[in-house]
Amino acid sequence: MNDRKIKILEAIINDYIRTAEPIGSRTIAKRYNFGISSATIRNEMSDLEDMGLIIQPHTSSGRVPSDLGYRLYVDSLMHHRPLTEDETISLQRMIMKHLDRDLMREIAKKIAYLTQYATIVSESAEPHAVIKYVQLMPIDDHSILIIVVTEIKSVKNKPLNLDDPPDYDTLAQLARLLNAALHNKTIKDIDKPLISALLAAFGPHAHLLIPILGVIEQALQADNQTYTSGVNNFLAFPEFADPAKVQSLLRTIEEGKILSAHLDEYGKVQITIGRENETPILQECSVVRTAFPIHGKRATIGIIGPTRMDYSQVVSVAHAVLTNLNAVLTALKK
Amino acid sequence: MNDRKIKILEAIINDYIRTAEPIGSRTIAKRYNFGISSATIRNEMSDLEDMGLIIQPHTSSGRVPSDLGYRLYVDSLMHHRPLTEDETISLQRMIMKHLDRDLMREIAKKIAYLTQYATIVSESAEPHAVIKYVQLMPIDDHSILIIVVTEIKSVKNKPLNLDDPPDYDTLAQLARLLNAALHNKTIKDIDKPLISALLAAFGPHAHLLIPILGVIEQALQADNQTYTSGVNNFLAFPEFADPAKVQSLLRTIEEGKILSAHLDEYGKVQITIGRENETPILQECSVVRTAFPIHGKRATIGIIGPTRMDYSQVVSVAHAVLTNLNAVLTALKK
DNA sequence: TGTTAGCACTCTGCCTTGTTGAGTGCTAAT
DNA sequence: ATTAGCACTCAACAAGGCAGAGTGCTAACA
DSSP states (O other): OOHHHHHHHHHHHHHHHHHOSOBOHHHHHHHSOOSSOHHHHHHHHHHHHHTTSEEOSSTTSOBEEOHHHHHHIIIIIOOOOOOOHHHHHHHHHHHHHTTTSSHHHHHHHHHHHHHOSEEEEEEEEOTTOOOOEEEEEEEETTEEEEEEEOSTTOEEEEEEEOSSOOOHHHHHHHHHHHHHHHTTOOGGGOOHHHHHHHHHHHGGGGGGHHHHHHHHHHHHSOOOEEEEEOGGGGGGOGGGOOHHHHHHHHHHHHTTGGGOSOOOSTTOEEEEEGGGSSSGGGGGEEEEEEEEEETTEEEEEEEEEETTOOHHHHHHHHHHHHHHHHHHHHHHHO | OOHHHHHHHHHHHHHHHHHOSOBOHHHHHHHSOOSSOHHHHHHHHHHHHHTTSEEOSSTTSOBEEOHHHHHHIIIIIOOOOOOOHHHHHHHHHHHHHTTTSSHHHHHHHHHHHHHOSEEEEEEEEOTTOOOOEEEEEEEETTEEEEEEEOSTTOEEEEEEEOSSOOOHHHHHHHHHHHHHHHTTOOGGGOOHHHHHHHHHHHGGGGGGHHHHHHHHHHHHSOOOEEEEEOGGGGGGOGGGOOHHHHHHHHHHHHTTGGGOSOOOSTTOEEEEEGGGSSSGGGGGEEEEEEEEEETTEEEEEEEEEETTOOHHHHHHHHHHHHHHHHHHHHHHHO
């Protein structure tokens, strides 16, 4: 594996990412001034093919990078390509504007716009989320509001209609009981003995406990809000000319299967290329995934394109989102 | 316009909805036993074409319904086709299960599943929404929670970090001030004089007012949550074999332009066919729209397919959703 | 007068065939 | 080790030809 082979492989990958056409030896000889003839390149390409890094779709065509080729490129050849200043500013503005409203949706939009690939962003509860605080308060003569605060800034509430709701002070008393019992508990900690104890403590208001526990469960549950943007881009890729393929891909995306493979680490960017994906239709795609914590929840980003995706750009955009989010969040904490 | 023409038009529309292939006179003569020959049908078809109800894509092909033809069909010929019992039960279960969680998303899914057409469901604030109740409460030593209840069951809340938050009683006092000033007010009623008055009343806690008003504004704002399902179905329609067309359609759907034409009446089902739509790409589609009030908000449904869509089925499904929602909601009110 | 059989004509879709061009592998010369 | 040259392969495209579905028109018929 000499330096020349690397150069040729890079040339093939770069050109193929742009054109989606198999690259021939003559094309490389002309486009790049490596100072070697097409015949030499042919020989090197033959070697690269033996190594499994490139593939010949049919006997007399140019070469196309293989999954393994992309893997090598992604792991050691690829360059980082930072966003322009304008892009960065616009990204930061968007984050600040939507920090507590529609952030996931807007991130999906932004990434799809920047990369021109389909993007999924999903927000779900931390699996180890704990209850911070429960509050009950009267809304009007016939209803009360149940409020559950899980992690800092993550709040769930639900109104409850009652014929004869307890008064303010009674509700405060009940809330005190709940907080004493449930503070820093996870969903698993709420077991039968605990519920029995609470029922007893609630006394004449025991009937309130079930809806309250329901809201708590909802608040702790992973409810997996998912936002998608830019799926239309798939229709422009020649490798997805077959409508049946796109249809099955869109269905897979809609079902949210892309983000099911769980990332453990926050802030890392993970790439799965072609066959490395488990879902059949995704084996013709590459997925760039990353995750970050926000508002006590866990957000996951997935960017999906053909294996011929512009990894360098996509990874740069993903990093940009992570770092700028971080910057805004830490700036706010001060 | 005799009875026989109607029959023939219906035959053409029904067959074309199924097959997407132009229908010839011989086909009709064979498939339907109207007791007339293909030549007679040809004459009638020629008349129908003169009336603008059907179209001949090219000189020697069968006929295809025109937008006008579909309009006639939809307005006077179409039959209602009720859901099966199983479908109704499953629909009702879904509604009850998701009544206060992900209802819009699930409705979109359900309709897309039942009709096999792309479905958009969007939820937005009523333009005349009023403030019902504002509440402030402490979360912990460094933050308070702002809660705004707009219509019954529509609640918005936001935590606010503070160095030195007021205590429980002070907050209650401030909330009382807010409620006195804002009860049953709309966003437009919150003008400068009102804000000045509140600022004065808040005294040393005036700095809390701005974030509070921000949350109120957010609660009253139309935030237009939109859910989409079943877009992949478009790829199966032969009239959308052109990827560029589908791409532009998907983009239009993603941008949420489908529901921009506002329906005034709740509970009505409105159909726009082909050229009746304003958006260019939608002129090859038909859109079935309806709206209903829920949780004090306004929900809008849009079902999109080719002009050759199965109107009868789509309209029936739309009605089914409306009536079953109504049934569940009124049942709960008791 | 409305209906129908028959015929000539038209147009699309599909299949076949031939041609072009890009690309390869191999061999022999440098 | 590199390169020029050559024979070979294969996809993509265009051109031609055929089959089939469908029409409009005319003439015959009830």
